Amino acid sequence: MPGARKRVAESGPLTVTISFAGYNRVWAAWIGDRLERRGHTVSYQRWDPQEGTPLADSLRALALAPGPVLVILSTWYFQLGPRTQAEWNSALTEVVAPDPGRFAGVSVTNDALPPATAVFAAADLTTVGEQEAERRVLARLGLPTDPLPADRTPRGGPRFPNDPSDxxxxxxxxxxxxxxxxxxxxxxxxxxxxxxxxxxxxxxxxxxxxxxxxxxxxxxxxxxxxxxxxxxxxxxxxxxxxxxxxxxxxxxxxxxxxxxxxxxxxxxxxxxxxxxxxxxxxxxxxxxxxxxxxxxxxxxxxxxxxxxxxxxxxxxxxxxxxVPAYDRDESVSFVLRRAPRLTAREADRLAEALEDLPLLLDQTAGWLNDSDMSVDEYIALLEQEGIDEDVVRVSRDFPTSFPTSWSILLNRLRETVPEAVTLLRLCAFFAPGAIPVRLVRDLPAQELPESLRGLVTNSVSWAAAINKLRQYAVVRAAGVGDREIHETMPEAGGAVPGDTLYMHRLVHQIIRQDMPAEDHDELIEVVRRALAAADPGQPTDSRMWPEYAEIAPHLRWADVLRTTSPAMHTLVLNCLQYMLHSGEYQAGLTLGSRAMKAWKEQLGDTHPRIWDLTHHYANLLRAVGDYAHTEALERTAVDHLREAHGAKDLSHLRAAGGLAADLRGLGRYDEAYTISRWVLDAYQELLGDQDARTLNAQNNVAVSLRLLGRYPEALDLDLRTLAERRRLLRPRHRWSLFSEIHVSTDQRLLGRYSEAESIQAQSVRVHRGVLGPDNPQTLNAEHNLALTLYRIGRRREAAELFTGVLERSERVLGEGDPDTLRFAAGQSCFAREHGDIDQAREISERVVEGYTLLLGPGHPFPTGARSNQALIMRAVGEREQAYELAEHALAGMRAAVGDDHPWTLGCAINASEMRSLRGDTESASALNADTAARAAQTLGRTHPLTLSARVATAADLRTLGKRLEADKTEAEALDDLAATLGAQHPHTLAARSRTRPYWDFEPQIV
Incomplete structure (x- = not known):
C-alpha cells in the first residue's frame, strides 16, 4: 500500500531536489516556491538524459543530488530521449526500486505511464486545488502539512499551474x-x-x-x-x-x-x-x-x-x-512524435533531407504519417524531380526539396479533398499572412464560379476544407488558435469559422507557382470583386481606416491594376486617398506610381481616370514635398482639362486647386493665392457656399493668405470654414479638425495666444482619439499646441510636446519629410532658449540642409531657417557667422516674399541684433526703426512682432546716447506689451529686464 511506504523525511528543514522535464517547469517552480516558504532549500534539476547514456546511469547521477529527489511525473518526462517503456521499466527497477526512500514522486498527468513508475508512489496533483496539492506534496515528502500562519504566507510567487492567469x-x-x-x-x-x-x-x-x-x-x-x-x-x-x-x-x-x-x-x-x-x-x-x-x-x-x-x-x-534550425537530435525527436510509424533512422534521414527546419518537418512528417510511402521513397522522389532551384526555390535559405515536398502534398490534397486545393488557390490571390476570406463569403452566390459556389455557401464543406488544410499545417484559422473548426452550421448572426485564415508566406508562393492558368483567371477575378465589394467608399473617414488597412495589402496580389473594371479603379483611388489621409505616404506613392504606369498603358494618357489618378497621386507626392514633380503633373492636367472641358469644369477646378497647392509648396504665394481665389469663386458659382468642395477651396485661400502674412484675413476665412465644416460634416471629421488647427495657428500668429491654446488643446485631445497619435494631422495639431504653449511661457508642457512630436514624426514620416522639418525647426528654437544649445545647433543644421535639398536655397523656408541658425551662432559666441547668416537670411527673405512680409520683418529684427553686436549701432537702429514702422503698418501697433521691433529700437537709441527718446519708446512699448500679453508674460518680463528681443521663423503648413 502506498500509505505504508517509508516516508522520505521525518521533520526539519530539508534540501529537496526537484527533477522535472522542461515542459513541466511551471509545476517545478510552484512546488519549489511552496517548499522554500516553509524554510526548505530547493535544487532544480531539469531532466534531459543524453542520447547514448543508459537511463540507469542518468538516474544514478540524479540520486547523487543532496536530500530527497522529488520527480514530477508526466508523459514528457518519459519521452525525452526518446526511450521506450521497456528501457524505463528496466532502469526504474534497477535504480529506484532498491532505494524507495531516496525518491518521491508527484504526478501531473492522467496519461498512462510506464508501469514501473509505481515505485515513486506518486501523489496525484491533477484534479485537486492549490491547498490540497500543497498538502499532498508535503505529505509525500514526509513534511508537516499544517497551514502556515498568515504572517508567513507572502503574496506573489508562481501561480498554481491549474489556476489560469487573471x-x-x-x-x-x-x-x-x-x-x-x-x-x-x-x-x-x-x-x-x-x-x-x-x-x-x-x-x-x-x-x-x-x-x-x-x-x-x-x-x-x-x-x-x-x-x-x-x-x-x-x-x-x-x-x-x-x-x-x-x-x-x-x-x-x-x-x-x-x-x-x-x-x-x-x-x-x-x-x-x-x-x-x-x-x-x-x-x-x-x-x-x-x-x-x-x-x-x-x-x-x-x-x-x-x-x-x-x-x-x-x-x-x-x-x-x-532561433536556429533544430539540432539533429531535436529533429529526430520531433519527427518521431509527429510520425510515430517512422523509425529513428528514417527520422534522421528525413531531417537531413529537410535540413532540420521545424516547419518543413512538421508538414512533411505529418503527411508521411498518413501515407504508406516510405521515407526512402519520399527522399528519392525529391531527388528525381530535378527542378531548377533558381525557378522554384522560394529562398536561398531553403533547399529545393521544400517546393517539391509541397507538390507532393498538393497532389495528395487534390486526390482527397479537392475543395481544399480550390480554397488554397483562392487564398493565393490575397496577400500572405492574415487572409480575410470572409470577403469572398460576403459575395452573392450568383457571382461565384461553379468551382467555388458549393464550397463557399456550404458551411460544412467550408469547415471540412479548412480543417484538412490545418491538419497538414498549410493554414491556420486566425483567432481560434489550434482548436478544431467544428463542422456545424453557425448560429444565426454568428461568425462563420474560418472567416480569416493565416497562410505562411512560403506556402503562399508555392501555391501561386502551382496555379493552372484556368484557375488563375477565374479565382483572381473573384478576389477582385470581393475587394471591391468590401470598399467602404469613405476613405477620408477615419472610422473606415481599419477596413482600408485590411483591404490595401491585397491589391497587389489580386493584380487589381491589370483590369479595366470601374469598380477596381474606384477601389484603387479610394485606397490612395486612405493612404494619404492616414499618413501611409510611401505605400500610397508605390501604388500610385504603379497605377499610373498600368492605367496609361491600358487607357491612354488622356482618359478621365488618368486625371482622377493624377489628382490623388499628386496629393501624395505633395505630402512628401515633391512639389516640382506635382507642379508638372498638375499643369499638364490643368492645360488638358481646360482645353477639353472648359475653365469651369469641375475636374479642371480640382486640378487648378492642386496646382495652387504646388505653387504654395514652391514658395510662389502670390500666384497660388490668385489661382486659389479664382477656384473658390468658380466653386461658389457652380456649387454654392455649402458644398464640401467649396469649403476645401475656401480653406486653401486661407492657407495662401496666411503664407502671404495676411493673418487677419486668413483667420476670418478659417473661422467661416470651420463653422461650415462642423455643420456640413461633423465636429470630429478630419477636415473640421484641420480647420481647428488653422484657426489656432492664425490666432497664434496674431499674438492671441490664450485663444489659440484654448482651441488647440481641445483639438489635440480629439485628434488623438479620432485619428490616432501618429497620424500626420495629429502631429501637426500637437506641434501647433507646443508652439502656442512656448509663446505663453508654459515651457515644461511645450518641451514634452516638441520632443514627442519630432520623435514620432521622424519614425513615421522620416527625417526629410516636410512635416518633420517643420517640427524640427520648432524643436530647435525651443532647445536654443530652454534646452541644450548643442542639440539646437545639430537640429538646426539638419533643418537648413533638409529644406535646401528639398526646396532649393532661395525658398522662404531654408531662408528663414538660416535666420534661426544665426540666433544659435550668436548664443555660442560665433558672432561673425551669426551676422553673415542673419544678413543672408534678410536679403533672401526680401527677395522671396517682399519687404513688408512678417517673415522679412522678423529676419530684420534678428539682423539688427547682429549688427548691434558688431558695433554697427547706427545701421541696427535704422533697420529697427524701419522694421517697427513696417510692422505697425502691416500687423498693427500692438502685434508681438511690432512690439519686439519697438523694444529693439529703444535698445539701439540708448546705445546711441539718445536716452530720453529711448526711455519714451521703451515705456510705450512696455505699456503695450503689458496690455496685450500681460504684465507677467515672458515677453513683457524680458523687455523690462532689457533683454534684446529675437524672432523665430516658423515654417507654415502649405
Whole structure:
C-alpha cells in the first residue's frame, strides 16, 4: 500500500531536489516556491538524459543530488530521449526500486505511464486545488502539512499551474509535440528577468520555418504561471495589432468607451503603470515590419516577447535572440512524435533531407504519417524531380526539396479533398499572412464560379476544407488558435469559422507557382470583386481606416491594376486617398506610381481616370514635398482639362486647386493665392457656399493668405470654414479638425495666444482619439499646441510636446519629410532658449540642409531657417557667422516674399541684433526703426512682432546716447506689451529686464 511506504523525511528543514522535464517547469517552480516558504532549500534539476547514456546511469547521477529527489511525473518526462517503456521499466527497477526512500514522486498527468513508475508512489496533483496539492506534496515528502500562519504566507510567487492567469487571451493551444529548445527557453527567461523595467523586450528572429511562434507559445506555457496577464497579439498588420491591444482594455477592467483608439490608450497606460497588474507578458507574433508597430510595444514593469523574421528590432530597444534550425537530435525527436510509424533512422534521414527546419518537418512528417510511402521513397522522389532551384526555390535559405515536398502534398490534397486545393488557390490571390476570406463569403452566390459556389455557401464543406488544410499545417484559422473548426452550421448572426485564415508566406508562393492558368483567371477575378465589394467608399473617414488597412495589402496580389473594371479603379483611388489621409505616404506613392504606369498603358494618357489618378497621386507626392514633380503633373492636367472641358469644369477646378497647392509648396504665394481665389469663386458659382468642395477651396485661400502674412484675413476665412465644416460634416471629421488647427495657428500668429491654446488643446485631445497619435494631422495639431504653449511661457508642457512630436514624426514620416522639418525647426528654437544649445545647433543644421535639398536655397523656408541658425551662432559666441547668416537670411527673405512680409520683418529684427553686436549701432537702429514702422503698418501697433521691433529700437537709441527718446519708446512699448500679453508674460518680463528681443521663423503648413 502506498500509505505504508517509508516516508522520505521525518521533520526539519530539508534540501529537496526537484527533477522535472522542461515542459513541466511551471509545476517545478510552484512546488519549489511552496517548499522554500516553509524554510526548505530547493535544487532544480531539469531532466534531459543524453542520447547514448543508459537511463540507469542518468538516474544514478540524479540520486547523487543532496536530500530527497522529488520527480514530477508526466508523459514528457518519459519521452525525452526518446526511450521506450521497456528501457524505463528496466532502469526504474534497477535504480529506484532498491532505494524507495531516496525518491518521491508527484504526478501531473492522467496519461498512462510506464508501469514501473509505481515505485515513486506518486501523489496525484491533477484534479485537486492549490491547498490540497500543497498538502499532498508535503505529505509525500514526509513534511508537516499544517497551514502556515498568515504572517508567513507572502503574496506573489508562481501561480498554481491549474489556476489560469487573471487575464489570458489569444495564446495558441500548447503544442504537445514541441521538442528541444531548452537552452533557448531558459535564455529567454533569464534575459527578460535580468532586464530593467521598460526594457524587458526580447525578439525571437530567424528564417521562416524555424518555429519562432511555437517557441514563443511554449515559453508562455512554461513560464505563464509567473504572470497575471498573458496576451497574444497577431502583429503582421498594424491595424489588427492596434485592435488586439485595444481588446485588452476590458479584460484589465479598465473603464473606457467603445472607441478602440481610447481603449488602446487606456491599455498602454495601464501596462506602463503596472496597474492593475504589474506582472504581464505581451507576445507580438509575426511582427516582421518593426517600423509599422514598434511604437505599439508597451513599456512598464512587464515583459514583451516578439517573433519576427526581421532582425531590425534591435534598433527598437529589443534584445535579439536568433532561433536556429533544430539540432539533429531535436529533429529526430520531433519527427518521431509527429510520425510515430517512422523509425529513428528514417527520422534522421528525413531531417537531413529537410535540413532540420521545424516547419518543413512538421508538414512533411505529418503527411508521411498518413501515407504508406516510405521515407526512402519520399527522399528519392525529391531527388528525381530535378527542378531548377533558381525557378522554384522560394529562398536561398531553403533547399529545393521544400517546393517539391509541397507538390507532393498538393497532389495528395487534390486526390482527397479537392475543395481544399480550390480554397488554397483562392487564398493565393490575397496577400500572405492574415487572409480575410470572409470577403469572398460576403459575395452573392450568383457571382461565384461553379468551382467555388458549393464550397463557399456550404458551411460544412467550408469547415471540412479548412480543417484538412490545418491538419497538414498549410493554414491556420486566425483567432481560434489550434482548436478544431467544428463542422456545424453557425448560429444565426454568428461568425462563420474560418472567416480569416493565416497562410505562411512560403506556402503562399508555392501555391501561386502551382496555379493552372484556368484557375488563375477565374479565382483572381473573384478576389477582385470581393475587394471591391468590401470598399467602404469613405476613405477620408477615419472610422473606415481599419477596413482600408485590411483591404490595401491585397491589391497587389489580386493584380487589381491589370483590369479595366470601374469598380477596381474606384477601389484603387479610394485606397490612395486612405493612404494619404492616414499618413501611409510611401505605400500610397508605390501604388500610385504603379497605377499610373498600368492605367496609361491600358487607357491612354488622356482618359478621365488618368486625371482622377493624377489628382490623388499628386496629393501624395505633395505630402512628401515633391512639389516640382506635382507642379508638372498638375499643369499638364490643368492645360488638358481646360482645353477639353472648359475653365469651369469641375475636374479642371480640382486640378487648378492642386496646382495652387504646388505653387504654395514652391514658395510662389502670390500666384497660388490668385489661382486659389479664382477656384473658390468658380466653386461658389457652380456649387454654392455649402458644398464640401467649396469649403476645401475656401480653406486653401486661407492657407495662401496666411503664407502671404495676411493673418487677419486668413483667420476670418478659417473661422467661416470651420463653422461650415462642423455643420456640413461633423465636429470630429478630419477636415473640421484641420480647420481647428488653422484657426489656432492664425490666432497664434496674431499674438492671441490664450485663444489659440484654448482651441488647440481641445483639438489635440480629439485628434488623438479620432485619428490616432501618429497620424500626420495629429502631429501637426500637437506641434501647433507646443508652439502656442512656448509663446505663453508654459515651457515644461511645450518641451514634452516638441520632443514627442519630432520623435514620432521622424519614425513615421522620416527625417526629410516636410512635416518633420517643420517640427524640427520648432524643436530647435525651443532647445536654443530652454534646452541644450548643442542639440539646437545639430537640429538646426539638419533643418537648413533638409529644406535646401528639398526646396532649393532661395525658398522662404531654408531662408528663414538660416535666420534661426544665426540666433544659435550668436548664443555660442560665433558672432561673425551669426551676422553673415542673419544678413543672408534678410536679403533672401526680401527677395522671396517682399519687404513688408512678417517673415522679412522678423529676419530684420534678428539682423539688427547682429549688427548691434558688431558695433554697427547706427545701421541696427535704422533697420529697427524701419522694421517697427513696417510692422505697425502691416500687423498693427500692438502685434508681438511690432512690439519686439519697438523694444529693439529703444535698445539701439540708448546705445546711441539718445536716452530720453529711448526711455519714451521703451515705456510705450512696455505699456503695450503689458496690455496685450500681460504684465507677467515672458515677453513683457524680458523687455523690462532689457533683454534684446529675437524672432523665430516658423515654417507654415502649405
Amino acid at each position: 487575464v489570458w487571451g489569444g495564446v495558441p493551444r500548447r503544442n504537445t509535440r514541441f521538442t528541444g529548445r531548452e537552452p533557448l527557453l531558459n535564455d529567454i527567461y533569464h534575459t527578460l528577468k535580468s532586464a530593467e523595467d521598460g526594457a524587458r523586450v526580447v525578439t525571437l528572429h530567424g528564417m521562416s520555418g524555424v518555429g519562432k511562434t511555437q517557441l514563443a507559445a511554449e515559453y508562455v506555457y512554461r513560464f505563464g504561471a509567473e504572470y497575471d496577464v498573458v496576451w497574444w497579439v497577431a502583429a503582421d498588420k498594424r491595424a489588427v495589432c492596434r485592435q488586439r491591444l485595444a481588446q485588452l482594455a476590458p479584460e484589465l477592467g479598465l473603464s473606457t468607451g467603445v472607441d478602440y483608439g481610447e481603449r488602446l490608450r487606456a491599455t498602454r497606460i495601464a501596462l506602463r503603470r503596472g496597474d492593475p497588474y504589474a506582472r504581464w507578458l505581451i507576445v507580438f507574433d509575426g511582427a516582421d515590419d518593426p517600423e509599422a508597430i514598434w511604437d505599439l510595444v508597451p513599456e512598464g514593469p512587464g515583459d514583451v516577447l516578439i517573433t519576427a523574421r526581421n532582425p531590425e528590432w534591435a534598433q527598437h530597444n529589443s534584445l535579439l535572440m536568433e
